[in-house]
Every structure is written in C-alpha cells, then in structure tokens.
Amino acid sequence: MPDEEQEFTAEDKQAVAEAEFERFADAWELDTEIGTMPEEDAESFKTQKRKVLAMIKRDRAVVNEGGDIVYQLKRPVGRLKEITLETGAGASYWGMDKARGEKYIGKLNHYICDAVGIANSELLKMSSIDTKFLYGVYGLFLNS
Numbered sequence: 001m002p003d004e005e006q007e008f009t010a011e012d013k014q015a016v017a018e019a020e021f022e023r024f025a026d027a028w029e030l031d032t033e034i035g036t037m038p039e040e041d042a043e044s045f046k047t048q049k050r051k052v053l054a055m056i057k058r059d060r061a062v063v064n065e066g067g068d069i070v071y072q073l074k075r076p077v078g079r080l081k082e083i084t085l086e087t088g089a090g091a092s093y094w095g096m097d098k099a100r101g102e103k104y105i106g107k108l109n110h111y112i113c114d115a116v117g118i119a120n121s122e123l124l125k126m127s128s129i130d131t132k133f134l135y136g137v138y139g140l141f142l143n144s
Contacts, residue, residue: 017056020063021049027067028087030144041143048136055133069137074127080118085137088115105135112138 008016025032034042052069055061060072069085092114096107112134113120123131 013057014053017053020056021052024052024063024067024069027063028141028144030140044143045140048140051133051136052140061133071130071133074129077122077125080122083116083118085134086115087141108135108138108142111142 022032024030031037032045034045037045052061055071056063060074062070064070064084068087070082071085072082073080088111092111096110098110109120109123112118113123115138116134123134126134
C-alpha cells in the first residue's frame with residue numbers, strides 16, 4: 001500500500017515557517033527582540049517577518065543547512081530560477097557606494113546583487129513580488 005501524502009494544516013505550516021524563520025534569524029544574527037526595539041522598528045520587523053513566513057508557507061522559500069534562504073523566483077529571469085540569499089561580505093557594503101546619490105533603493109540593489117551574486121540587470125528584470133521580498137529580507141539584515 002503506497003504511503004499517503006500527509007496533509008499539513010495551516011497551523012502546521014505556520015509552526016514550520018516560524019521554526020525556519022528562527023533558524024534563519026539565528027544564522028544571520030538578526031535582532032528579533034521586538035520588546036527592545038523602538039516601536040517603528042518593531043512594526044517594520046513584524047511586517048518583513050510576515051513576508052518571509054508567507055513565502056516559506058507557499059514553498060517558495062526554504063532555509064538551507066547554513067541558515068540562508070533559498071528562494072524560488074515567481075518567474076525565471078534568464079538562467080535564474082532560484083537564488084540563495086546570503087549575508088554577503090564587506091565588499092557588499094562597498095557595492096552600495098556604486099549607487100549615485102543618496103537613493104536607498106539603489107544602494108540596496110547594489111548590496112543585494114553583490115550578496116546574491118547576480119547582475120544588477122537581473123535584479124531589475126525580476127518580478128516586483130520578488131524584489132519586494134528581497135528588499136524585506138535584506139532590510140531585516142541591514143537594519144538589525
């Protein structure tokens with residue numbers, strides 16, 4: 001008799017997503033103590049966490065053994081179907097200086113491209129759903 005595929009309840013998916021988020025937050029050394037954050041930071045953190053949890057529950061994001069997020073793009077961009085979100089290196093911060101002026105999104109784009117190892121043109125071709133997710137994850141990291 002074949003094994004029946006187990007059905008997960010919404011509560012099961014939420015519990016798994018929460019555990020995965022905690023593994024990610026620990027690996028990336030994120031500040032998750034909402035009680036010690038200024039109110040505005042706490043609200044931003046909760047919003048970005050909800051986005052990460054949603055993608056995990058939709059099976060579009062998984063946390064690998066190293067604690068990084070492996071994310072499936074909504075639609076492929078050339079050769080890219082999935083990307084691994086890593087914290088990057090010191091050079092990733094230098095990449096932010098490539099952005100002209102004080103534009104936060106431009107600086108964030110350069111950081112993401114260096115940390116993930118993609119070209120800026122690839123990031124710009126992604127679905128806005130994908131870039132919104134990336135901005136959220138890297139916003140959590142850079143503001144932690």
